[in-house]
Amino acid sequence: MRRTLLESLTRGPLTETPPTADDAALAELAASLERAARRRLGRSLSIREVDAGSCNGCELEIHAINNAFYDIERFGLRFVASPRHADVLLVTGPVTKNMREALERTYRATPDPKWVVALGDCALDGGIFAGSYAVAGGVADVVPVDLHIRGCPPAPIAILKGLIALVQAQ
Amino acid sequence: MASLREIAAQGRRIEAHRPWPRVVVTEDGWRAAVSELAAGRATLLGLWGESGTPGLVHLAAMTRNGADIAVVTLECPLQTFPSVGAPHPPAIRLERAIHSLYGLEPVGASDARPWLDLGFWDVEFPLGTRLPAVDPRPAYDFLPVEGESLHRIPVGPVHAGIIEPGHFRFTCSGETVVRLEQRLGYAHKGIEGLMAGADIERAARLAARTSGDSTVAYGIAFAHAVEAALDVEVPVRARYLRALMAELERLANHFGDIGAICNDASFAIMHAHCGILREQVLRAADACFGHRLMMDCVVPGGVATDLHADGPPILQAALKMFRQRFPLLVQLYDNTASLQDRTASTGIVRSDYAETFGAPGFVGRASGRDFDARKALPYAPYDELHFTVPVLTAGDVNARVWIRIHEVEQSLALIEQIIARLPGGPAVTAIDRRGSTGEGLGFAEGFRGDVLAAARIEDGRVIRCHLRDPSWFQWPLLEAAIEGNIVADFPLCNKSFNCSYSGHDI
Numbered sequence: 001m002r003r004t005l006l007e008s009l010t011r012g013p014l015t016e017t018p019p020t021a022d023d024a025a026l027a028e029l030a031a032s033l034e035r036a037a038r039r040r041l042g043r044s045l046s047i048r049e050v051d052a053g054s055c056n057g058c059e060l061e062i063h064a065i066n067n068a069f070y071d072i073e074r075f076g077l078r079f080v081a082s083p084r085h086a087d088v089l090l091v092t093g094p095v096t097k098n099m100r101e102a103l104e105r106t107y108r109a110t111p112d113p114k115w116v117v118a119l120g121d122c123a124l125d126g127g128i129f130a131g132s133y134a135v136a137g138g139v140a141d142v143v144p145v146d147l148h149i150r151g152c153p154p155a156p157i158a159i160l161k162g163l164i165a166l167v168q169a170q
Numbered sequence: 171m172a173s174l175r176e177i178a179a180q181g182r183r184i185e186a187h188r189p190w191p192r193v194v195v196t197e198d199g200w201r202a203a204v205s206e207l208a209a210g211r212a213t214l215l216g217l218w219g220e221s222g223t224p225g226l227v228h229l230a231a232m233t234r235n236g237a238d239i240a241v242v243t244l245e246c247p248l249q250t251f252p253s254v255g256a257p258h259p260p261a262i263r264l265e266r267a268i269h270s271l272y273g274l275e276p277v278g279a280s281d282a283r284p285w286l287d288l289g290f291w292d293v294e295f296p297l298g299t300r301l302p303a304v305d306p307r308p309a310y311d312f313l314p315v316e317g318e319s320l321h322r323i324p325v326g327p328v329h330a331g332i333i334e335p336g337h338f339r340f341t342c343s344g345e346t347v348v349r350l351e352q353r354l355g356y357a358h359k360g361i362e363g364l365m366a367g368a369d370i371e372r373a374a375r376l377a378a379r380t381s382g383d384s385t386v387a388y389g390i391a392f393a394h395a396v397e398a399a400l401d402v403e404v405p406v407r408a409r410y411l412r413a414l415m416a417e418l419e420r421l422a423n424h425f426g427d428i429g430a431i432c433n434d435a436s437f438a439i440m441h442a443h444c445g446i447l448r449e450q451v452l453r454a455a456d457a458c459f460g461h462r463l464m465m466d467c468v469v470p471g472g473v474a475t476d477l478h479a480d481g482p483p484i485l486q487a488a489l490k491m492f493r494q495r496f497p498l499l500v501q502l503y504d505n506t507a508s509l510q511d512r513t514a515s516t517g518i519v520r521s522d523y524a525e526t527f528g529a530p531g532f533v534g535r536a537s538g539r540d541f542d543a544r545k546a547l548p549y550a551p552y553d554e555l556h557f558t559v560p561v562l563t564a565g566d567v568n569a570r571v572w573i574r575i576h577e578v579e580q581s582l583a584l585i586e587q588i589i590a591r592l593p594g595g596p597a598v599t600a601i602d603r604r605g606s607t608g609e610g611l612g613f614a615e616g617f618r619g620d621v622l623a624a625a626r627i628e629d630g631r632v633i634r635c636h637l638r639d640p641s642w643f644q645w646p647l648l649e650a651a652i653e654g655n656i657v658a659d660f661p662l663c664n665k666s667f668n669c670s671y672s673g674h675d676i
Binding site: 058064093097132135 | 288296332334380385443448449452456463498499502671672
């Protein structure tokens with residue numbers, strides 16, 4: 001272990017230059033976010049991820065933004081274990097009928113002020129699964145959404161751009 | 171006792187079904203097939219329903235060595251079929267799902283509770299008779315537990331980490347888990363319903379989104395089924411490129427999970443370093459095929475994207491880097507006693523369970539089950555490539571980690587061979603959809619284990635498609651493996667299985 005740790009000291013960081021906030025995301029947020037709420041939370045946001053029925057592809061890329069290359073925590077964003085600690089719900093997947101109630105309850109358990117980010121093409125409108133007997137629709141069909149990040153799944157850079165917009169759109 | 175082959179010979183053969191036989195059997199034939207499973211002479215590969223007049227149930231099985239595979243079909247004019255799960259427990263959840271989705275009832279079943287249907291749909295039997303659901307719906311009965319000082323811990327469907335939704339009900343005596351009961355179905359999207367009537371392209375996109383971490387494996391399994399059904403000759407180059415994608419997918423998942431297992435034992439440095447390796451695989455995949463997870467890159471007939479011209483040098487550079495970095499991490503894992511203390515002898519899967527359940531992938535191979543679809547049911551190009559299938563017998567978290575470490579080494583060697591031998595020529599064959607009709611069964615060995623795909627095509631449209639995730643035969647073993655372990659070791663055990671929720675919930 002000593003060798004691995006020493007190497008970490010001598011090797012330069014892998015972390016990449018941060019992307020700029022996504023313009024489309026800034027525009028969508030400007031329309032939906034209260035300035036007062038944003039001032040209160042400052043630049044540090046706690047995110048609770050909710051898989052509302054995704055194929056797990058989006059989760060893989062959300063994991064990736066925690067790795068050494070993207071290192072989301074340097075932006076003041078971190079993932080928390082409980083909705084009660086969260087400022088942001090990051091929701092993936094078409095919302096399945098089996099997950100609708102769980103998502104609603106998670107939303108209610110999150111203290112105000114809170115924002116909801118719908119991640120991935122399925123979260124937008126159900127995507128390829130829209131119209132199924134088992135699918136309730138996109139995230140906005142179940143809880144109010146402040147920001148959509150598109151992609152199937154969105155690449156880590158696209159996720160970062162959207163989330164940075166959240167802390168910068170002040 | 172009639173063998174699987176004799177049972178298949180006695181039934182009415184469906185000529186359109188390829189490459190293995192499908193036969194319609196009598197109830198006696200069905201019972202004979204079930205007793206082959208129960209006696210341990212055959213392994214269950216899949217069990218699924220189909221609506222129609224009459225409704226059908228299909229049972230796919232193979233003899234132990236994979237030599238014979240057959241699908242036996244029973245017509246259910248009374249909407250019932252003799253239970254498979256009562257004599258052969260690995261089928262219990264599958265037949266509960268058949269009842270919940272298709273309304274076909276297993277007679278004599280040991281467990282009549284619904285599965286996948288959690289009481290939130292507007293209809294009952296959504297892929298069968300579609301009766302309007304009646305409120306209020308009965309509460310779900312978890313299995314009863316008796317004993318002094320037991321307490322229950324309900325977990326999920328929303329979990330603490332960034333993971334898929336599912337419900338776990340722990341019954342504990344102090345710190346020790348005496349029973350885990352899973353309740354799954356939260357990610358049920360009705361994929362089989364969406365598949366019915368879809369054209370082949372759309373169906374392939376649905377298959378690719380059944381379980382995102384195995385999108386290549388699902389793509390290949392579905393393509394195998396369609397190509398068998400329509401008798402399509404796939405270019406050799408496409409076969410090699412598929413294998414390249416499949417091995418990249420295996421590498422990415424194994425790297426990520428080896429790190430994540432250590433992270434669940436609070437050994438974060440492995441997680442950080444393995445995360446870097448995983449990211450390098452995904453970047454190489456993106457550079458080679460234009461998508462980090464290679465979603466929609468496999469299509470029936472071949473591959474949608476040929477290897478980028480810079481692909482081979484990028485892959486070679488990545489291989490070189492993995493071969494430098496990974497052995498150091500393996501050493502780190504192997505030499506950290508406090509980590510081994512958590513993984514060794516934790517979450518043991520008994521080898522007889524692994525055999526009975528036909529435990530796919532590393533879960534089976536860590537418990538002595540020597541099965542890998544790339545070897546046992548070889549498909550091109552694996553029949554021309556050199557690799558070994560690692561098998562261990564300890565069956566604990568540590569053994570599952572080691573199987574994955576060895577599989578990383580095998581995948582690196584496979585990728586090297588594929589780059590060296592990659593033939594030229596086209597990467598896809600156009601499928602003539604007009605009038606194309608047939609039935610096919612296909613397999614692919616994903617990182618998690620063998621994915622089964624069964625498809626019936628009529629006039630270029632998918633009439634019926636069933637996708638069976640390896641997790642169906644792994645989730646129940648997790649319930650058994652956690653018994654007697656402490657609650658705090660559950661994340662560790664769970665991650666060492668890494669079963670799919672979405673793939674299982676379809």
